[in-house]
Amino acid sequence: MTRLAVITEIPAPYRIPLFNALSQRLDLRVAFLRRRQPGRNYALREDELRFDWRVLPGLRLGAGVRWVLLNAGVRGALRDREAVLVGGWNQPAFWQALAWSRARHVPVIVWVESTLRDARPGFSRHAKRVFGQQAAGFVVPGRAAEAYVRSLVPDAEIAVAPNAVDAELFASRASDRGRLRAEFGLARPCVLYVGRLSPEKGVDVLLAAAGKLDADVVVAGTGPLAAQLAATAPPNVRFLGHVERDALPAWYAAADVLCLPSRSETWGMSLNEGAAAGLPLVATESVGAAWDLVEEARNGFRVPTDDPHALREALTRLVEDVDLRRSAGNRSLELSKRFTPAAWADVVAEVVRRKS
Numbered sequence: 001m002t003r004l005a006v007i008t009e010i011p012a013p014y015r016i017p018l019f020n021a022l023s024q025r026l027d028l029r030v031a032f033l034r035r036r037q038p039g040r041n042y043a044l045r046e047d048e049l050r051f052d053w054r055v056l057p058g059l060r061l062g063a064g065v066r067w068v069l070l071n072a073g074v075r076g077a078l079r080d081r082e083a084v085l086v087g088g089w090n091q092p093a094f095w096q097a098l099a100w101s102r103a104r105h106v107p108v109i110v111w112v113e114s115t116l117r118d119a120r121p122g123f124s125r126h127a128k129r130v131f132g133q134q135a136a137g138f139v140v141p142g143r144a145a146e147a148y149v150r151s152l153v154p155d156a157e158i159a160v161a162p163n164a165v166d167a168e169l170f171a172s173r174a175s176d177r178g179r180l181r182a183e184f185g186l187a188r189p190c191v192l193y194v195g196r197l198s199p200e201k202g203v204d205v206l207l208a209a210a211g212k213l214d215a216d217v218v219v220a221g222t223g224p225l226a227a228q229l230a231a232t233a234p235p236n237v238r239f240l241g242h243v244e245r246d247a248l249p250a251w252y253a254a255a256d257v258l259c260l261p262s263r264s265e266t267w268g269m270s271l272n273e274g275a276a277a278g279l280p281l282v283a284t285e286s287v288g289a290a291w292d293l294v295e296e297a298r299n300g301f302r303v304p305t306d307d308p309h310a311l312r313e314a315l316t317r318l319v320e321d322v323d324l325r326r327s328a329g330n331r332s333l334e335l336s337k338r339f340t341p342a343a344w345a346d347v348v349a350e351v352v353r354r355k356s
Helices: 013-023 074-078 092-103 125-133 143-152 174-184 203-210 226-232 245-254 269-276 308-320 322-336 341-355
Strands: 003-008 027-032 052-055 058-061 068-071 083-086 108-111 137-140 158-160 190-194 216-220 237-241 257-260 281-284 300-303
Touching: 003 013, 003 074, 003 092, 013 027, 013 341, 027 074, 068 092, 074 092, 083 092, 083 341, 092 108, 092 125, 108 341, 125 143, 137 143, 137 341, 143 158, 158 341, 174 245, 190 203, 190 245, 190 269, 203 216, 203 226, 203 308, 216 245, 226 237, 245 269, 257 269, 257 308, 269 281, 269 322, 281 308, 300 308, 308 322
Parallel strands: 003 027, 003 083, 027 052, 083 108, 108 137, 137 158, 190 216, 190 257, 216 237, 257 281, 281 300
Antiparallel strands: 058 068
């Protein structure tokens, strides 16, 4: 089997099914730069990792969610590998991996999720272009990221490997919908948001759109704006705080619409989760996944960013139209079948074998 090393920042739980699937196709070693990301409530369940993995020792520089990590052990993680997949270009370890690989004629593939609408501060475009021009190819999750890479390296070889979640997990409570809605006290249509409560997520825009909706709006997540948002929310909005992964499927089963109102979102895994649960999807144009997982007026709507009026109109259409909700949810479920860990792993494995 081809020997691949993956260098990426953290063991985010939604990545584990992807790596598990990839380990069935390649001899896989994954090196994480840090066990956890500040401000995130991800719990690492080591028993779910079915591949060779390690967390590299290192030092974090800077505060907040933007960070730089200085890691030791990068060369050891790459030793004896025939190809390297790096999770971006923003960390010194990624540049170390590039230099090591170039010196040994080992192909480097860059895994990029950024989009042209990504508003996060960070790395210079020139540095990204220099890095990208030395890569053997790119792996991206969808159309928005592909367009971004093309803007940097127009002649790049790009493979689209669809981001995915454990679909069975998020569909697992569908048969309990009626009981769960009664348990949660939901008598009206329910609009669900799942994610952090931070400025880039646009939850304030959802709250501005929610007041005139004949629906319950449920916000699952926590973050720096939690108290401020709760203080300004209309009466039909409920805040759950942090919800553990295994408890989320119950809320997806009880909901009627999944909304992601972000100002900046490179992908947006909650759209995958909502689609797997058979929900209509409403997201802004800034959400990377919206360009692959939302078919306009078929399974949901893409709306302009930072526009509460447009968001309210889209949500109202779904809240008021039972038949549209049903057909849109069925279409989301159909689309979700393309976004599986196996599909992601098949694409990545093919790229690695071709380049090795």
